[in-house]
Amino acid sequence: MISLEKRPQPSRAWSLATPLVAVLATMVFGGLLFAMLGKPPVEAIRTIFWDPLFGEFAFYYRPQLLVKGAPLVLIAIGLSLGFKAGIWNIGAEGQYIIGAIVGASVGLAFYPYEAWYIFPLMVMGGALGGWAWAMIPAVLKVRFGTNEILVSLMLVYVAEQLLASASLRFLKNPEGFGFPGSRNLQDYPSAFNADLIAGSGMHWGVVAALIAVIFAYVLLNRHMLGFHIRLTGEAPRAARFAGVNPSRLILLCLGMSGALAGLAGLFEVSGPAGQISIDFNAGYGFTAIIVAFLGRLHPIGIMLAGGLMALTYIGGDIAQSNLGLPSAAIQVFQGMLLFFLLALDLLTNYRVTLRKSEVA
Amino acid sequence: MDLSAINPVLLIASLMVAATPILLAAIGELVVEKAGVLNLGVEGMMIIGAIGGFAITVETGSPWLGFIASAACGAVFSLLFVLLTQVAQANQVASGLALTLFGLGLSALLGQSYVGIKPPQMGKLDIPFLSDLPVIGPILFGHDPILYIGIALTAGVWALLKYSRVGLVLRAVGENHDAAHALGYKVVRIRILAIMFGGACAGLGGAYISLIRVPQWTEGMTAGVGWIALALVVFSSWKPWRALLGAYLFGGITVVQLNLQAAGVAIPVEYLAMSPYVITIIVLVILSADKSSAPAALGRNFHASR
Numbered sequence: 314m315i316s317l318e319k320r321p322q323p324s325r326a327w328s329l330a331t332p333l334v335a336v337l338a339t340m341v342f343g344g345l346l347f348a349m350l351g352k353p354p355v356e357a358i359r360t361i362f363w364d365p366l367f368g369e370f371a372f373y374y375r376p377q378l379l380v381k382g383a384p385l386v387l388i389a390i391g392l393s394l395g396f397k398a399g400i401w402n403i404g405a406e407g408q409y410i411i412g413a414i415v416g417a418s419v420g421l422a423f424y425p426y427e428a429w430y431i432f433p434l435m436v437m438g439g440a441l442g443g444w445a446w447a448m449i450p451a452v453l454k455v456r457f458g459t460n461e462i463l464v465s466l467m468l469v470y471v472a473e474q475l476l477a478s479a480s481l482r483f484l485k486n487p488e489g490f491g492f493p494g495s496r497n498l499q500d501y502p503s504a505f506n507a508d509l510i511a512g513s514g515m516h517w518g519v520v521a522a523l524i525a526v527i528f529a530y531v532l533l534n535r536h537m538l539g540f541h542i543r544l545t546g547e548a549p550r551a552a553r554f555a556g557v558n559p560s561r562l563i564l565l566c567l568g569m570s571g572a573l574a575g576l577a578g579l580f581e582v583s584g585p586a587g588q589i590s591i592d593f594n595a596g597y598g599f600t601a602i603i604v605a606f607l608g609r610l611h612p613i614g615i616m617l618a619g620g621l622m623a624l625t626y627i628g629g630d631i632a633q634s635n636l637g638l639p640s641a642a643i644q645v646f647q648g649m650l651l652f653f654l655l656a657l658d659l660l661t662n663y664r665v666t667l668r669k670s671e672v673a
Numbered sequence: 674m675d676l677s678a679i680n681p682v683l684l685i686a687s688l689m690v691a692a693t694p695i696l697l698a699a700i701g702e703l704v705v706e707k708a709g710v711l712n713l714g715v716e717g718m719m720i721i722g723a724i725g726g727f728a729i730t731v732e733t734g735s736p737w738l739g740f741i742a743s744a745a746c747g748a749v750f751s752l753l754f755v756l757l758t759q760v761a762q763a764n765q766v767a768s769g770l771a772l773t774l775f776g777l778g779l780s781a782l783l784g785q786s787y788v789g790i791k792p793p794q795m796g797k798l799d800i801p802f803l804s805d806l807p808v809i810g811p812i813l814f815g816h817d818p819i820l821y822i823g824i825a826l827t828a829g830v831w832a833l834l835k836y837s838r839v840g841l842v843l844r845a846v847g848e849n850h851d852a853a854h855a856l857g858y859k860v861v862r863i864r865i866l867a868i869m870f871g872g873a874c875a876g877l878g879g880a881y882i883s884l885i886r887v888p889q890w891t892e893g894m895t896a897g898v899g900w901i902a903l904a905l906v907v908f909s910s911w912k913p914w915r916a917l918l919g920a921y922l923f924g925g926i927t928v929v930q931l932n933l934q935a936a937g938v939a940i941p942v943e944y945l946a947m948s949p950y951v952i953t954i955i956v957l958v959i960l961s962a963d964k965s966s967a968p969a970a971l972g973r974n975f976h977a978s979r
Contacts, residue, residue, distance in 0.1 A: 317762070319976065350782075401766055453954075459961040462713065462766070463904045467950040470897050474947035482941065602770055639785055641892075644778030651771040655763040656756065663762065 317663040327661040335653035343646045361628030376514025382623035383518040384577035388601035390525045391570030393610040398545040400566045404465025405574040406598025407472035408443040412575025413582035415442025420504035431503040443575015451567035455560040480591050495589040506584035518580030529612040603651045686811045692924025693823045694878040698902035699916045701874025708867035709847035709970035713769025716899025717776025722747040722876025723883040724780040727890045736795035747876020748869045787890045831913040847968035850975040860975045904953050910966040
């Protein structure tokens, strides 16, 4: 008879080990999945995890790691603050889209005028757009007690329709020969979020992600607000007695995560993507949820997790072209990872003991 | 713009079809939440049911077998949620999200070879005389059998919760799992059964979309219906008949919106398409003031300590 005994304190060792064990378990079961699809499992896993870093064409893929990892880390850092306090923003995908639309609109409003201040204004626009979109569930929760999970998610679908509207109507390129999509910001130097060192993949989004990691680390460990966030998540009643204002916390957490998601969208649209198009969003907002959990809601962990998740995206693309692995297989792979992670968390919070069953 | 092209009888009939997947999923989730479990994986279970039911229908040629398979797929898939929340004591919100993300990926993978196929159709109810009545016929007696099963399920769940001992125990588990445990009820076992029932209902709802409402398979075709169903459970204050009312309301919005698109109203398509989601939010805001009817143990895990 296996029985579970709740640990008085979550185990630190297991808390650090579970993400690694979860990744290993995902590799094993993912390999089985690939084998069932008739692909060589070991080669597939090597293609996903090894080739982008050390393979023959790694010089091309390594910059991609930063390009794909930056938005994931930016969004996940914001989400983790809320998740820690039990505030569930799962609509980061929507905030990402709105950030991109607002940011791109600011830039395109100046077209073709060139000035140094255009890009900073776009960044502010992106952050504000994401922030405003996240304020909808936040204000509704504070004012009416509406469930923020459902509202933030519904707003993703609304944002997707706005994105379609932007690329077909109000941001459509007037010189685009009728094709949907906005002007390409890559051809507009004042608005282009170019690599800071050519070919390195290191654009402003990567810098912002690093700043966000440091900011979140300091906030959580050295600042009263960070303490309040952790306290609310672990002991909501105690937090109330300690004078934490739950409404303020909801507004701040959702606002910060929205602004960061908006920034991620802006850096993507002004850099790697280049333009607003119907299929601009690639699900970063949802994958970032996995990144946040895989990183144990800890800033440094999220940075590492973001890198790993970016690796599966890039490796998945390579496996798709080299081995014919379907793109959905990578999605399954990422979902599997979250599963193992949540399941293995058991070991962090409980002690598993074998004992003879006895009559209580 | 030609609004006269919209036929009110057909509108109501198609409203009922649009409402059925939401209703099925919401009734299942209602039972799950009554047992004190918050499963946010409805969308994932629905899409697994959608592809499972679709695949079996195409392979066997029988929509009935397809629907049975979809319920089985949904229930089996919900076991993953059981494993996470009831066995591994994981956070229910995170586990539900995991179920949805995983389900969307898995369904896309499984469904690759089914894109662009037309499934065999399920016959419509045809009662001689009754189905031919002018207005009442197409609205009340001209649908596929699953639509009636959805309504019957609503009545069944209502009666079960209100009048039966099983319903009483289920509610006790959802209101106060410690007290229920002290009385000797198997909290975890009851919750597992409720979650599987929810999974089966969501699976049926998903298959209804892929087999009857659309009917074909496309990736991510549930498009938020599972989430609307979750909102609907809140909207209904955990009462089955109100869930039916709500489902018809949302079905109505969807259908009217599609009809307006077809009629060429001067509002851009995108704004019409976002209306069901916006209205869901508005309804949630109006109704979320009253939280008294929510099961007290909703979302909290139970672990029997010695």
